[in-house]
Amino acid sequence: xxxxxxxxxxxxxxxxxxxxxxxxxxxxxxxxxxxxxxxxxxxxxxxxxxxxxxxxxxxxxxxxxxxxxxxxxxxxxxxxxxxxxxxxxxxxxxxxxxxxxxxxxxxxxxxxxxxxxxxxxxxxxxxxxxxxxxxxxxxxxxxxxxxxxxxxxxxxxxxx
Numbered sequence: 415x416x417x418x419x420x421x422x423x424x425x426x427x428x429x430x431x432x433x434x435x436x437x438x439x440x441x442x443x444x445x446x447x448x449x450x451x452x453x454x455x456x457x458x459x460x461x462x463x464x465x466x467x468x469x470x471x472x473x474x475x476x477x478x479x480x481x482x483x484x485x486x487x488x489x490x491x492x493x494x495x496x497x498x499x500x501x502x503x504x505x506x507x508x509x510x511x512x513x514x515x516x517x518x519x520x521x522x523x524x525x526x527x528x529x530x531x532x533x534x535x536x537x538x539x540x541x542x543x544x545x546x547x548x549x550x551x552x553x554x555x556x557x558x559x560x561x562x563x564x565x566x567x568x569x570x571x572x573x574x
Contacts, residue, residue, distance in 0.1 A: 434535065449472045452570035453469060467548070488521035492522055552568060
């Protein structure tokens with residue numbers, strides 16, 4: 415995170431949003447700032463977009479990952495197993511510690527369910543229903559057909 419990244423966070427998020435943002439690890443924070451920047455670049459030509467909610471959602475879209483305790487290697491294993499053995503990834507993705515690869519179980523659960531976890535965190539924090547919706551569905555291509563903001567967020571996240 416560079417000083418200008420922190421300035422974006424200060425300018426776009428209120429105290430509650432900043433608290434949520436800074437609960438994520440710095441690699442995820444940086445990713446979220448990049449997504450917000452990409453969103454900002456994409457929306458000037460799009461009339462009718464709720465710019466404020468969209469930028470806030472971009473900065474917070476991965477807050478569901480803040481509740482996981484996992485390492486970089488856990489993330490690498492998750493990406494590889496989800497790509498090549500999706501059934502095993504789903505089996506491993508339970509909350510808490512299981513009997514099979516217990517160290518990865520929480521990491522897999524957090525990654526596979528971070529959208530719902532993040533939406534729940536946002537709702538409890540009192541964020542708007544628009545932001546909660548965007549966080550809950552930021553990987554849902556079907557839902558993006560019905561929301562311009564969600565389509566932009568999903569695309570920006572894919573690009574980063």
